Amino acid sequence: MRPSTTQPGPRTGIVAYHAYLPGYRLQRSEIAAAVGASARGERCVAGHDEDSTTLGVAAALPAVRGREAAVGSVWFATTDPVYADKTNATAVHAAVDLEPGILAADLGASLRSGIAALFAAARDGGLAVLADRRGGPAGGADEREGADAAAAFLFGEENLLARVICTASVTAEFIDRWRAPGAPNGAAWEERFGEQRYIELADQLLTRLSEAGAELGGVRRFAVAGSNARAVRSVASIVQKATGARLEGADLADVIGNAGAAQAGLALADLLDAARAGETLLLISLADGADGLILQATGAIGASRGEPMRGQVDRGVTIGYPQYLLWRERLAAERPRRPDPDRPSAPFAWRNRRYKLSMAGGRCRTCGAVQFPLPRICYQCHAADDFEPVPASGQTGRIVTFTVDRLAFSPSPPLVSAIVAFEHGGRLQCELTDVRQPIRVGDEVVPTFRRGATVGGVRNYIWKARPVDPTTPAAAERSGTESES
Amino acid sequence: MAQHSLSDRVAIISMGCTRFAEHFDRSADELAVDAVAEALDGAGLTQDDIDAFWLGTYVSGISGMALARPLRLVGKPVTRVENMCATGSEALRAAVYAVASGAVDVAMAVGVEKLKDTGYAGLISPKIQDDGTRVNTSAPANFSLLVPAYRERYGVAPDMFRAAMTHVAWKNHANGALNPRAQFRRAVSKESIERSPAVAGELGVMDCSGVADGAAAAIVTRAEDARKYTGSPLYIKALSLVTGDGSGAADPRYDYTSFPEVVACARRAYAQAGITDPRRELALAEVHDCFTPTEIVLMEDLGFAERGHAWRDVLDGVYDRDGELPVNPDGGLKSFGHPVGASGLRMIYECWLQLRGQAGDRQVATAHRGLALTQNLGGAPGDCVCFISVVGSKPA
Numbered sequence: 083m084r085p086s087t088t089q090p091g092p093r094t095g096i097v098a099y100h101a102y103l104p105g106y107r108l109q110r111s112e113i114a115a116a117v118g119a120s121a122r123g124e125r126c127v128a129g130h131d132e133d134s135t136t137l138g139v140a141a142a143l144p145a146v147r148g149r150e151a152a153v154g155s156v157w158f159a160t161t162d163p164v165y166a167d168k169t170n171a172t173a174v175h176a177a178v179d180l181e182p183g184i185l186a187a188d189l190g191a192s193l194r195s196g197i198a199a200l201f202a203a204a205r206d207g208g209l210a211v212l213a214d215r216r217g218g219p220a221g222g223a224d225e226r227e228g229a230d231a232a233a234a235f236l237f238g239e240e241n242l243l244a245r246v247i248c249t250a251s252v253t254a255e256f257i258d259r260w261r262a263p264g265a266p267n268g269a270a271w272e273e274r275f276g277e278q279r280y281i282e283l284a285d286q287l288l289t290r291l292s293e294a295g296a297e298l299g300g301v302r303r304f305a306v307a308g309s310n311a312r313a314v315r316s317v318a319s320i321v322q323k324a325t326g327a328r329l330e331g332a333d334l335a336d337v338i339g340n341a342g343a344a345q346a347g348l349a350l351a352d353l354l355d356a357a358r359a360g361e362t363l364l365l366i367s368l369a370d371g372a373d374g375l376i377l378q379a380t381g382a383i384g385a386s387r388g389e390p391m392r393g394q395v396d397r398g399v400t401i402g403y404p405q406y407l408l409w410r411e412r413l414a415a416e417r418p419r420r421p422d423p424d425r426p427s428a429p430f431a432w433r434n435r436r437y438k439l440s441m442a443g444g445r446c447r448t449c450g451a452v453q454f455p456l457p458r459i460c461y462q463c464h465a466a467d468d469f470e471p472v473p474a475s476g477q478t479g480r481i482v483t484f485t486v487d488r489l490a491f492s493p494s495p496p497l498v499s500a501i502v503a504f505e506h507g508g509r510l511q512c513e514l515t516d517v518r519q520p521i522r523v524g525d526e527v528v529p530t531f532r533r534g535a536t537v538g539g540v541r542n543y544i545w546k547a548r549p550v551d552p553t554t555p556a557a558a559e560r561s562g563t564e565s566e567s
Numbered sequence: 568m569a570q571h572s573l574s575d576r577v578a579i580i581s582m583g584c585t586r587f588a589e590h591f592d593r594s595a596d597e598l599a600v601d602a603v604a605e606a607l608d609g610a611g612l613t614q615d616d617i618d619a620f621w622l623g624t625y626v627s628g629i630s631g632m633a634l635a636r637p638l639r640l641v642g643k644p645v646t647r648v649e650n651m652c653a654t655g656s657e658a659l660r661a662a663v664y665a666v667a668s669g670a671v672d673v674a675m676a677v678g679v680e681k682l683k684d685t686g687y688a689g690l691i692s693p694k695i696q697d698d699g700t701r702v703n704t705s706a707p708a709n710f711s712l713l714v715p716a717y718r719e720r721y722g723v724a725p726d727m728f729r730a731a732m733t734h735v736a737w738k739n740h741a742n743g744a745l746n747p748r749a750q751f752r753r754a755v756s757k758e759s760i761e762r763s764p765a766v767a768g769e770l771g772v773m774d775c776s777g778v779a780d781g782a783a784a785a786i787v788t789r790a791e792d793a794r795k796y797t798g799s800p801l802y803i804k805a806l807s808l809v810t811g812d813g814s815g816a817a818d819p820r821y822d823y824t825s826f827p828e829v830v831a832c833a834r835r836a837y838a839q840a841g842i843t844d845p846r847r848e849l850a851l852a853e854v855h856d857c858f859t860p861t862e863i864v865l866m867e868d869l870g871f872a873e874r875g876h877a878w879r880d881v882l883d884g885v886y887d888r889d890g891e892l893p894v895n896p897d898g899g900l901k902s903f904g905h906p907v908g909a910s911g912l913r914m915i916y917e918c919w920l921q922l923r924g925q926a927g928d929r930q931v932a933t934a935h936r937g938l939a940l941t942q943n944l945g946g947a948p949g950d951c952v953c954f955i956s957v958v959g960s961k962p963a
Binding site: 484 | 686687688689691694696697698699700702703704705707708709711712715716719765766767768812814816817818819823
């Protein structure tokens with residue numbers, strides 16, 4: 083029998099979670115048409131300035147906000163890491179503005195890293211960040227059926243949305259899906275071979291879960307994540323028969339696509355979104371073995387969870403396939419007749435980290451003027467070195483003035499920039515992103531963590547501002563409040 | 568502590584200015600040699616007669632050796648200065664201060680810039696190593712912020728403001744067409760200005776100044792010595808520089824309808840020169856028309872127009888060459904392009920010609936007023952450096 087220390091503590095559970103679907107959609111039919119094939123549905127696509135790290139930050143911020151001090155660790159999972167050798171979780175840690183005294187680590191570039199991040203975070207009250215961008219050979223099934231998305235889960239022992247009942251794992255070495263490190267395209271063995279292995283592994287997993295104390299007959303809802311679609315379907319059918327539970331998220335692959343290492347996160351977020359108080363939930367991940375997580379929703383699940391993932395599915399903007407290929411640098415765009423950007427200076431970025439990565443500035447203790455980044459001397463009253471920290475992240479801002487720049491370098495021209503005034507004071511000039519309709523002075527924006535240029539392999543991260551989608555429930559609520567006042 | 572006027576203590580005794588153009592066949596060194604030679608010839612001096620040199624260049628040379636080498640200056644103090652678009656004017660300011668201090672008898676200011684060797688579009692600024700956090704906007708994008716802000720504040724209809732921007736470009740190109748030293752020597756129709764391709768915000772290509780190579784030079788002496796060299800020197804009436812603290816973007820009080828640095832700089836310049844009504848006292852003004860809305864806003868910041876009225880004055884022809892106050896009668900940056908280190912001295916060169924009645928076809932009728940203003944603006948709205956000079960044909 084496994085030692086009990088591998089199980090999360092008895093009071094452990096999920097405190098907060100958020101799934102992030104980036105704002106772009108690609109019609110599978112358009113991808114398939116490039117190679118004379120046909121396909122249905124659409125996949126979720128990250129913007130040109132989003133990578134696995136920024137997707138992870140977008141998922142983590144809403145889950146962590148206000149609970150920064152309670153985060154015990156950061157476990158980052160992706161198959162599309164920005165860096166090898168250098169840790170990617172540290173940028174997430176910085177952007178979410180967590181305490182220095184915790185571990186932030188990556189879990190390698192395998193599909194199983196997603197569920198591994200959840201298990202690891204469940205054991206130490208940590209933050210599991212599952213983020214991925216999935217593609218494949220042009221026009222092929224992997225490109226069509228992949229997705230770019232992220233989900234983050236904060237574990238803890240107080241104010242739980244769902245308590246962890248138990249976890250179990252079965253490991254097996256066989257060839258189903260593989261990819262050389264750094265290669266853009268992966269490969270898979272004939273699906274039926276992997277399907278049979280995963281059916282065997284799922285059987286063993288159910289046994290292990292029972293042995294760990296789970297009452298499988300009590301499971302009310304379950305979800306299965308994995309990259310082998312046949313295996314996912316077959317295992318779902320077996321689990322349904324074994325437990326009588328309701329399958330959630332069977333359509334995720336159709337409406338979003340398969341987000342690789344983040345797929346277990348999307349499945350779990352969907353499961354939690356559907357859960358009602360007291361229900362027992364089962365998540366199964368099929369990746370080089372089978373892993374299971376059983377949870378029980380608490381009475382807080384209805385009131386305290388954030389915006390459901392399904393609400394984001396229909397908010398995407400459709401882009402063309404050539405646009406996608408340009409964004410992923412699969413096609414080389416014409417370069418502007420301007421110099422290339424310089425490599426960001428490592429010492430400069432380190433000194434500037436409070437602003438650059440955490441978007442923090444300062445409020446002058448003498449006159450109250452807010453400024454970004456934290457200056458030595460206040461622009462307004464000239465008092466020196468007496469500021470209290472102010473984060474812009476998490477605030478909303480309003481556009482003071484803006485311009486569309488057709489000359490400046492941008493991977494997706496034109497570059498739109500604006501002077502943004504924040505609700506708690508302070509103004510700064512920044513780039514706008516995810517601009518979907520003409521900008522107007524006074525429009526509401528929120529800061530969003532994005533990638534800039536990569537020079538010499540060094541990726542420049544910057545905070546931009548994103549117009550608030552007027553269709554989001556939060557925006558509607560705010561404008562409603564304003565019209566009453 | 569205070570700043571003091573050097574009015575009438577120093578005079579310009581000779582100047583030189585190359586044609587501003589895409590000089591693919593000439594180096595920065597050759598352009599400098601040409602401008603210096605013209606200035607020396609005009610005063611009947613040789614290099615040996617000059618006690619000290621200041622070179623203004625933004626990107627085309629480092630240290631005073633960038634001038635000492637091509638001129639083969641032996642044993643002379645030569646200093647390179649840089650202050651963005653005020654670079655050429657900084658060279659003059661240093662030369663004037665040197666003469667006024669009594670440290671030297673004769674000093675030369677040289678401005679030179681070679682921009683057409685890069686192969687890039689627009690002006691390429693030197694990059695200071697940073698961490699890439701600052702948003703990388705272009706100059707036209709930065710100045711385009713003036714347009715919606717100004718229209719909004721003063722309730723100007725978009726087509727009226729567009730017409731005023733067009734008038735600025737049309738006027739300056741019409742002036743440049745008469746100037747043999749201008750890069751562009753062709754009048755441009757208002758239709759083609761308004762149809763030009765979009766660059767940033769509501770600015771089209773024809774709302775932007777060009778990119779050119781060029782050089783200009785000035786020799787200065789004590790005012791009492793000036794008539795030894797020329798019968799009609801230009802007296803330095805005011806030199807004013809205000810360097811912004813860069814707080815515009817951060818400061819909610821800044822609304823992108825003005826350049827506070829220019830307002831402060833002009834106040835000081837007018838105090839030095841004893842000017843109270845610039846619109847009627849100045850014979851002409853050479854201002855920094857980097858982009859058409861910049862010139863409109865400058866008319867207010869320099870006190871030539873009431874707040875909110877400059878666009879109307881522009882349309883009424885107040886600043887045309889035959890208007891109440893001719894602005895950029897040489898064609899401005901629009902016709903000359905903007906070889907950064909040379910532009911400030913090129914503006915002074917037009918004052919030199921106009922106040923001495925040597926401007927030929929484009930001679931302004933107001934020259935008898937005897938005072939002319941030059942103004943440079945470097946940076947962006949909310950974050951800029953401003954230089955203003957006033958020169959005069961008559962001593963106090």
